[in-house]
Amino acid sequence: MSEQVTIIGAGIVGLCCALSLQDRGIAVRLIDRGEPGQETSFGNAGVVSPWSVIPQAVPGIWKTIPKMLLDPKSALSVRASFWPRMVPWGLRFLRKSDEKSVRNISDAMELLCRPSIELYRRHLQNTGHEDLIVDSNYIHAFRQSDQADLKALGYAIRKEKGGQLERIDGAELRRMEPALSRDFKAAILIKGQARVTSPGRIGSVLADKAHRQGAEFVRTEVTKLNRTDDGLWHLVTPEGPLHADTVVMAAGVWSAELLKPLGLSVPLVAERGYHVQFPNPSTVLENSVMDVDAKVVASSMQDGLRVAGTAEFANIDAPPDPRKQALLTEQARAMVPDLNTTDTQFWMGRRPSFPDSLPAIGPVEGSKGLFSAFGHSHYGLMMAPKTGELLADMVSGQRLNISMAPFALSRF
C-alpha cells in the first residue's frame, strides 16, 4: 500500500476519495488548478437521491431526440462543431437504452447512490456545517395528469428496489409546495431523499476537513501524466514535476485528455448544463422539484433559488450559450410564478458523461498505480461518497465482495 496517494482533481469526487482514503489511514495530496469543489461540482441542482437509479438512455428515447433537437427551447442541444464526436457517442448511448441494459445499469447506479445521504452525513459530522444536507422529497411535477404514471419503467424500477413513491394530484402538490404553478396537475413524490443546500459550500467544507486531517493541497495544473522507468508517475505541471506511486484520476471531464498520452481513448464528453440562481427569490421550495416537461430542477439553496438543467453537447472549452439564461429564467417563472428574478446569476458547468451513465472507478488496466474516479455525468454529487469508499477500499488492497465490472474503464 502506498504511503501517500495523489488525487488529480479536487471536485466533489476527488474530495470524497480523499476523505475515504484518510479514514483508512492513508495520506493524500490533492492537486487542482482551481479552488476545491468550485468547478462542475459548484453549480449542480443539489439532488442527493438514493433512488436515482435510472440512466439517461431509456427505452423509446430515440423517438424523442429528433424533436428535442429541433426545438430551441428543449433541454437538449448539440453545437454544430460537436457532431463528429456526438454521433459515435450517441450510438453507444442508444445501444444501452433497451430495458435489459437499463436494469443492469440501474443495479450499478443503486450501489453508488443508495448510501449517499448517510455517507454525506458522516463526512459532515463535526464540521459545524451538518445543515448543508437536508431531508427532502424529490418531486417530479407534471402538467398533464395522465403522464404521472407510477407504472412507467423508471418509477416501476425504483419501486421494485424498495423506493417509496406516491402519486399526488395538483391540490396536494400545492399544499406541499404553495409556490409552484397551478399548471402542474399531478406529481410523483420520491421519498427518502436529501438535498444539498449549497453544493459549492459542501466542497469547501469537505476540503477544509481533509486539510485539517492532514491532506496536502497543491494548486497547479497537471498538463501531462506519464510513467517513468523507476515505476513512479510523473506529473508535469507549470511549477515543475511532481512524482507519485499512486495516482487517482478525478479530474472530471478533463480526465480523458490527461489519459490520452497513455494510449487510452475513452468516450467521455462534456455534457454541459446551466443554472440560473435568484438571490432574492421572495419565495421558497421545501423540496427538490423537477419540471418533467422542461427537464429542469428547482431547489431553494442557502444563497437563493436555483433552477438547473439542460444538456448541451459541445467542446469542453466552447463559450457558454447566453440564450440559456433567458430560457432557464422563463422556465423558472413557469414553475414558480411569483419568483423575483432580479439580479439573476448565470452559470455553466460540464458533466463528465459516458454513454452508459456510469462512472469509471477502479484500477486502470495496464497502468499500475493509476486509478480512475471520473465520469459521474448527471449523478456526481450523489455518487461521490460511495465512489470514495470503493476507491479507497481498492487502493488499500481490500477485497470487495461486489463486481466492479460495470465501472471498469476497460468496458469501452
Ligand SMILES: Cc1cc2nc3c(=O)[nH]c(=O)nc-3n(C[C@H](O)[C@H](O)[C@H](O)COP(=O)(O)OP(=O)(O)OC[C@H]3O[C@@H](n4cnc5c(N)ncnc54)[C@H](O)[C@@H]3O)c2cc1C
Ligand atoms: C446543471 C447541472 C446540474 C446537476 N445536478 C446534479 C444533482 O442534482 N445531483 C448530482 O448528483 N449531480 C448533479 N450534477 C452532476 C455533478 O455536478 C457532476 O457529476 C459532478 O460535479 C462531477 O464532479 P467531479 O468531481 O467529477 O468533477 P469537477 O467538479 O469538474 O471536478 C474536477 C476538478 O478537476 C480539476 N482539474 C481538471 N483538470 C485538471 C488538471 N489538468 N490539473 C489540475 N486540476 C484539474 C478541476 O479544476 C475541478 O476542480 C449536475 C451537473 C450539472 C452541470
